Each structure stands twice: as structure tokens, then as C-alpha cells.
Amino acid sequence: MKLEVKEVNDVQRELQFEIPSERIAQSMDEAYKNIGKKAKIKGFRPGKVPRKILEENYTADARDEVLRKLVPKVYHEGIEQEKLEPIAMPDIDDVSFKEDTITFKATVDIKPDIKIDGYKGIKVKRKSTEVTEEEINKTLDYFKASAGEGKEVDDNFAKSMGYPSLEDFKKSLVKQLEVDKDKHNRADIENQVAEALLKKVKFTVPKSLVKNEIEHRISHQKEQWNKQGMATDEMQKKEESLRVELQEPTERNVKVFLTLNKIAELEKIEIKENDNVYFKVMEFLLKEAKWEG
Secondary structure, three states, X not given: OEEEEEEEEOOEEEEEEEEOHHHHHXXXXXXXXXXXXXXOOOOOOOOOOOHHHHHHHHHHHHHHHHHHHHHHHHHHHHHHHOXXXXXXXXXXXXXXXXXXXXXXXXXXXXXXXXXXXXXXXXXXXXXXXXXXXXXXXXXXXXXXXXXOOOOOOOHHHHHHOOOOOHHHHHHHHHHHHHHHHHHHHXXXXXXXXXXXXXXXXXOOOOHHHHHHHHHHHHHHHHHHHHHOOOOHHHHHHHHHHHHHHHHHHHXXXXXXXXXXXXXXXXXXXXXXXXXXXXXHHHHHHHHHOEEEO
């Protein structure tokens, strides 16, 4: 096997393969044996068809089988030989099977080389989860507007919502507002950590990871649009707009995820099959953080 490797950028390699005739001949022999077991040719029993007759009738099938089996096998051998760490499926192009030579090109994104330190002791500002009187009144005003003109948010309204009195309704409201603020504050804290990490790293984000994540998000959104009965042309316009809108935040999120993975590796954080990497590493970083407020 001949292999030439070209560095497209920090996280992408282009591999040009050439498979030698000896190996192709061996694979062709195996392909004809497999075909011969199933071939139905008048005058011959399955498995007893001469090679020459098979070549006259099944050359294209044999070549297709060789390409289907040999190309991915040789690609993986090349990856191991060059000690590359792919993070996505390769793009296989320029496949050529001429006479006794097969050549093809594989373009693949590889794991970025991430260097990071100083991730312990990140400064994090903690916001209060206390619910203010102003927040309660704003929420009550919302319910008042929803109740309709001329209606008051009073004991009768509270009873219509399933509470004994307005006071009980307010207590329940405070608890829910505290839960909401806690969730919002947690998201804000994680965002502070993520932003701090992004300032500490500099590496190229593999395009394939960003592309795959965007496609996943768009596929999910299209399911929602279909359920809403959205017209095809309107869906296409929204998809184009959404694709542009998602590009920057998705690239940022992928960069954060790769950085967290690197920290997990450096700190030897055990990540089991069903574990959430983001959650486990974020918990580690928050324990090591310097809290303010």
C-alpha cells in the first residue's frame, strides 16, 4: 500500500491511497469465490462454475465487492499506520479501479491538539436566588392580564387555580420563581466557566463536528415544522436562515465540549458509557472554582 498524507489544516488530513496489484488480485479471488457460491449459470451447479465463466458474467460484481471491502479496510490500516485519531467518518473521493490498480482519496477530521492549563480556580460569580417583591408583583400582573379585563387576582382567582387563598397562591408562586431563578443562575454559572475556558484555549474546531450538530438540530426542527403543517417552500427558507443562525453558537459549543473532554483526560475523570461528559467535568470545575458573592 502506498500512502501520501497531506495536512489540510490543524484538524484535517487528506490521505491518498494506492493499493498494489497483488492485494487486488487476492481480493478478486475471494470475490469470485463468494460470487461462485451463489451464481446461477445454466449447465453448472452453484460453486462449480469455472473462474473464466464467472469473469465473463460477473466482473463488474466482483470489482464492486472488492471496492466495497478493500477501500474501508485499507483506509483503517492507513489511519493506524499514521497514528491518526479520526473524530468523524471520512469523505472518500476520487475512487479509481483501473486494470490492476485501485486509488482513492480520504479526507478526515482528526482530534485537535488541545493545550490548556489554569482551569482550576476559575472565578465564578454567584447570583442570589431570593425572590423579590417586585418579581412577585410582576408575575401577578401577568396573571391579571391573562385573567381578562375587569378581573382581579384575588382569593376567587386563586381558588380557580386550585389554591385555598391568594396567600397560598403567592407562596406557591415564590417556590416556582425560586426554582426558575436557580435554573437560570446555574446556566449563568456554567456559561461563566465556559467563557473562561474559551479564553484559555486556541485550536481549530473540526468542521465535521459542527456540521453534524447543525444537521441534527435542523432535523429535529423540521420534525416540529412538519407537525405544524408548514409549507415546504416556507420550511426551506426557514432552514436556510436557521443554518446560518446556528453556525456560530454551534462552533462555540463544540469547542467547549472538546475542551471539557480534554480536561477529563488530563484529570483522569472516569467517564462511563452513559455518563454526561459535560455535566461530570463541569461539576469538577465548579468544585475547583473560586466563588464570589
